[in-house]
Structure formats: structure tokens, C-alpha cells
Amino acid sequence: MIRITKIRxxxxxTVETIARxxxxxxxxxxxxxxxxxxxxxxxxxxxTPTKKTFLMVxxxxxxxxxxxxxxxxxxxxxxxxxxxxxxxx
Numbered sequence: 001m002i003r004i005t006k007i008r009x010x011x012x013x014t015v016e017t018i019a020r021x022x023x024x025x026x027x028x029x030x031x032x033x034x035x036x037x038x039x040x041x042x043x044x045x046x047x048t049p050t051k052k053t054f055l056m057v058x059x060x061x062x063x064x065x066x067x068x069x070x071x072x073x074x075x076x077x078x079x080x081x082x083x084x085x086x087x088x089x
Contacts, residue, residue: 002029005086006038026089030056039083040064049077056082056085 002056003012006014018029028043035043035056058066068084073080 002026003029003086003088007069007072007086008083009069009081009083011071013071020089021064025086026052027054029089030085030087035085038085040066044082046076048075048080050075053086053088055080056087058082 002018003021004016004018010057015053020029037087039056039058039061041058041060041064046055046057047072048054053075057072057080058064061080061082064082067083069084072084072086075086079087
């Protein structure tokens with residue numbers, strides 16, 4: 001199973017669980033169009049210290065002056081701004 005958690009800057013989270021498709025990369029389980037819409041820009045993948053987990057963030061979030069995302073920052077072990085999508089597989 002793959003767990004997709006959309007983490008908003010205000011801490012609100014939406015969780016979706018989907019079946020993992022054999023031979024399909026977890027990175028392709030989230031629609032890039034949907035990710036760009038939620039994040040507000042180009043998608044950047046951030047690895048986390050936890051195995052089998054990564055974050056999708058707005059690549060230009062710092063340039064745009066987006067507010068910090070405390071929850072995503074704690075998960076990534078680095079400063080994350082704007083909305084984020086956590087993918088656990």
C-alpha cells in the first residue's frame with residue numbers, strides 16, 4: 001500500500017491510501033498535474049531520513065516567499081515552505 005498525505009501550511013492533512021502497482025514507481029502514484037495544482041508550482045522531490053518516504057514540494061517555494069510548513073520540515077529534517085505531499089511506500 002502507498003499512503004499519500006497532503007500537508008497544508010496550516011497543518012491540515014488529507015490522507016489517501018492506494019494499492020501499490022507492481023512495476024510502477026511510487027513517484028508515479030501521484031498525478032503530476034494534481035501535485036502542481038496542490039503545491040502551486042513545479043514539483044521538486046525531497047528525500048527524507050526515513051526509508052521508503054519522500055516529499056513533493058514547490059520547487060520555487062523559497063523564491064516565492066511561501067510560509068514555512070512545520071510538519072513537512074520536521075519530516076524532511078530541513079526547512080520546507082508551502083504545501084507538501086508526503087508519499088510513504
